[in-house]
Amino acid sequence: MSSLIIAVANQKGGVGKTTLAVNLAAGLARRQTCVVLDADPQGSASSWVRLATKPSNPVVPVIEVLAGVHDAVAAVREEYAYLVIDCPPSVDSMQVKQALACADCLLIPVLPSPMDLWASTGIEGMVKAASSHNPGLRAFLVLNQIESRNAMARGMEEVFREFTVRALRNGLVRRAVYRTAALEGCSVYDLGRRGEAAAKEMESVITEILAA
């Protein structure tokens, strides 16, 4: 099976890497087989799915990467159509380097405030370095925790000013339901009406990635 490998990375902490990785994987799993490779030693994605009320029926399989990402990818890529790698908040850890070296697509969540964007200047270097080894890598910023349509537009302007890396047209709004999903060990797709708007924006992100 030829699988699509999507790495979710940003050297900055708390920007929504794990939130995006798990919900994205849940959306992809509705299409074809999908697994999350948890490459973060903090193990957030692994802890998330352990909170599921029915552990026998996890939102999406999550495999902790104990050795290298390369080995973890090689072990599962025949089995799954989509591999989503949740990276630790770092640029030069071995896990991030390996994830970026083997990914088809790199998603970089960023918070659309000037201060957060300035703190993300390492992103350009990270993408450049990764692309020199992996020329086919498609990298996109994903605006997260957007407050409103206006904030989305302003965030986009900032992103265009500060970065050469492209941003997806679709981003994620700040919604309490993303925290709820993490607390309940599920994805926004599993929360019915409460998760509807979030699942819809996740679908737009997925459609855009798969078309890119």
Ligand SMILES: Nc1ncnc2c1ncn2[C@@H]1O[C@H](COP(=O)(O)OP(=O)(O)OP(=O)(O)O)[C@@H](O)[C@H]1O
């Ligand atoms: N769109 C959103 N709306 C509301 N809360 C969000 C959203 N995205 C992320 N969060 C919350 O922000 C916090 C940080 O998110 P998350 O853990 O996904 O970031 P991270 O980049 O993986 O962090 P780390 O660098 O520590 O791995 C979490 O409490 C999460 O629930």
Ligand SMILES: [Mg+2]
């Ligand atoms: Mg995380």
